[in-house]
Amino acid sequence: MKAGSLSLLLMALLHLPSATATGGTFQHVLDAMQQNASGSNFPLSKIRAMSSCMSSVSRESATNFNLIDAMDLLFEGFVEWGVNNGTDGVEHPQPCNDGSDLWDQPQNYQERFLSPMAKDETLLPGATEVLITQPCNYNSNVAYFSSMLAMCDPDQGKDIWSMSTSTRSLLAASFGSLGSGSAFFHGSGTQLGCRLDNAPIAHIALTSYQQAVSSLAPDEVVANVQPIEKMVNGSKNGTELINEFVNIFAEHNIFEWDQKVLDLNNFFQDDYKLTFAGIVVLNARMELPTRVGDLLLKFLCEAFGFDDYMTDFLLSDFDLRLQQLLKLKPELSQGDKRELLKRGLGVLLKIGYAMAWQEELFVGPWLPSSGANKIGAWLMPFVNALADKMTTYRHSLTVKTGLHVYPDCERCRSQEPHSKWHEESAVGLTDLVYLTDDIDALLRGGTLVDGTLVDGVQDGVNEEVFVGMVESFLAGPEADCMRKGFAKGGLECVADLWGISSTLVDSVAFCEAEGGDMDCLVASINEGGSLLVNKCRKDEFDAANFLSCANSVVGGKASLFAILEFLVLQ
Ligand SMILES: *[C@@H]1O[C@H](CO)[C@@H](O)[C@H](O)[C@H]1NC(C)=O
Numbered sequence: 001m002k003a004g005s006l007s008l009l010l011m012a013l014l015h016l017p018s019a020t021a022t023g024g025t026f027q028h029v030l031d032a033m034q035q036n037a038s039g040s041n042f043p044l045s046k047i048r049a050m051s052s053c054m055s056s057v058s059r060e061s062a063t064n065f066n067l068i069d070a071m072d073l074l075f076e077g078f079v080e081w082g083v084n085n086g087t088d089g090v091e092h093p094q095p096c097n098d099g100s101d102l103w104d105q106p107q108n109y110q111e112r113f114l115s116p117m118a119k120d121e122t123l124l125p126g127a128t129e130v131l132i133t134q135p136c137n138y139n140s141n142v143a144y145f146s147s148m149l150a151m152c153d154p155d156q157g158k159d160i161w162s163m164s165t166s167t168r169s170l171l172a173a174s175f176g177s178l179g180s181g182s183a184f185f186h187g188s189g190t191q192l193g194c195r196l197d198n199a200p201i202a203h204i205a206l207t208s209y210q211q212a213v214s215s216l217a218p219d220e221v222v223a224n225v226q227p228i229e230k231m232v233n234g235s236k237n238g239t240e241l242i243n244e245f246v247n248i249f250a251e252h253n254i255f256e257w258d259q260k261v262l263d264l265n266n267f268f269q270d271d272y273k274l275t276f277a278g279i280v281v282l283n284a285r286m287e288l289p290t291r292v293g294d295l296l297l298k299f300l301c302e303a304f305g306f307d308d309y310m311t312d313f314l315l316s317d318f319d320l321r322l323q324q325l326l327k328l329k330p331e332l333s334q335g336d337k338r339e340l341l342k343r344g345l346g347v348l349l350k351i352g353y354a355m356a357w358q359e360e361l362f363v364g365p366w367l368p369s370s371g372a373n374k375i376g377a378w379l380m381p382f383v384n385a386l387a388d389k390m391t392t393y394r395h396s397l398t399v400k401t402g403l404h405v406y407p408d409c410e411r412c413r414s415q416e417p418h419s420k421w422h423e424e425s426a427v428g429l430t431d432l433v434y435l436t437d438d439i440d441a442l443l444r445g446g447t448l449v450d451g452t453l454v455d456g457v458q459d460g461v462n463e464e465v466f467v468g469m470v471e472s473f474l475a476g477p478e479a480d481c482m483r484k485g486f487a488k489g490g491l492e493c494v495a496d497l498w499g500i501s502s503t504l505v506d507s508v509a510f511c512e513a514e515g516g517d518m519d520c521l522v523a524s525i526n527e528g529g530s531l532l533v534n535k536c537r538k539d540e541f542d543a544a545n546f547l548s549c550a551n552s553v554v555g556g557k558a559s560l561f562a563i564l565e566f567l568v569l570q
């Protein structure tokens, strides 16, 4: 070995973070969390897996940070904040970024009692003085570390990747920051925490989206999902943002974080709803007949309650530019169109289910109901299985079943709406990364069906029948309900239409009087006989069977299920 390469090796070894256990603040915070939940430390095997993932991320040449150090420093700042009773400029409590004071509305974030970060100070000096504002919503962020692991693990998700390992590593780092940043938010209840929670979601969405469109001809509006009048000089792309964001913790103290994150937000379109919308438009334009796309996209803008400015930008600017760029690419085969549609709907199902529990995007009377929260938790693995059937993406057993996915998850999942959002959005965002990578592969001339039969058929959908079904759905009562807006009674309206809400409400009221037992709920719903999910759940998670069963249970009134069934079966 030459002297030069020997010293390089030595340098590399010196910079290598420990590949066994981190032993730093990050690990101690997790140990304290697990000790409070079960009396034992956080499983060492998981600590090792995270540690090795974070080390490999830090070794990538595209990353300019050490992720373990950055996460240690983030939690050190958190402890410092707590010890100082709320550090200057990082007061507690503060409204979230949009000025609406969600935090103080009683129906939001159910759990509101303070609990110390650790029982004693052996692991974390000062930790008994750090009072966690929302323990369950704090713990449940550990689910995002499973997403970080998924980005590092070649056995998860999909076999063939279009994006580079360095982009995946940056996404892993962003999922790590999301878990830690959101833990800081729900632990501290500060405005800084809120920003640390929201920024990584926007970075993950933008990085995945930009991967998907990376082979299209350059167009600033398309590349950033941003109106031209909002563009700034020197705007940063997703991977640049992740690098700079993680470095904030490594290079600055907690007093400066808020301003640094705000400064960084000026260099990109930081409304992740708009970026998600960009992904939906892209998906729709690649696989749907133009007329269906036109109708559906307009409908979705209404259902998601987009304002005129956002709708106008998406449909009259962004969409038109995107269609021009897509025309320069060869059209997808019918088999690929159908496969992409199924995968896209599967991802939408998970993200939609997550949103139902976020307490922000869809707000409804189910949120404070303890019965609805229990049912919501019980349904989660089922929703995931149904969505996985449609997407074909692979997840670890922990993620699929939710078993020990975060400390105290059994209690928190059925108790808190927002804990469900954390767990489900973690897996939904992971799937979004897989989906955008598939789109990139397709736009680069790849295929998702690759000569093999998908569910026995390789054709696309029968376009005429499909267009007819979508048109009659859009002209029907379900779509009218949804046009009110998912956040403004649209979902309850659909449930009434299908006749499932009354049974559900009766059962919940009855069983809550009896002590809120889950067995009681299931039995009572069964007796009422009309809660589709329980009746149809036994079909061993077979998507097609579930959908036809579900539609028959609601008396054939769910044209939405009929469309999904058609897509899955045809
Ligand atoms: C924090 O608050 C406690 C109780 O109000 C008080 O005893 C302590 O001195 C405060 N610490 C600091 C650093 O202000």
Ligand SMILES: *[C@@H]1O[C@H](CO)[C@@H](O)[C@H](O)[C@H]1NC(C)=O
Binding pocket: 033, 036, 037, 115, 116, 117, 132, 135, 136, 138, 139, 408
């Ligand atoms: C610690 O455990 C108690 C008892 O189960 C619980 O009420 C509290 O929320 C937990 N705190 C945290 C930070 O998880």
Ligand SMILES: *[C@@H]1O[C@H](CO)[C@@H](O)[C@H](O)[C@H]1NC(C)=O
Binding pocket: 233
């Ligand atoms: C942005 O770039 C344009 C064109 O290069 C230049 O004219 C303008 O002065 C720049 N604006 C700022 C604020 O730097």
Ligand SMILES: *[C@@H]1O[C@H](CO)[C@@H](O)[C@H](O)[C@H]1NC(C)=O
Binding pocket: 210, 211, 214, 237, 238, 239, 240
């Ligand atoms: C983002 O910027 C980095 C650094 O300038 C560059 O290497 C990378 O290719 C860009 N990514 C995309 C998707 O354009």
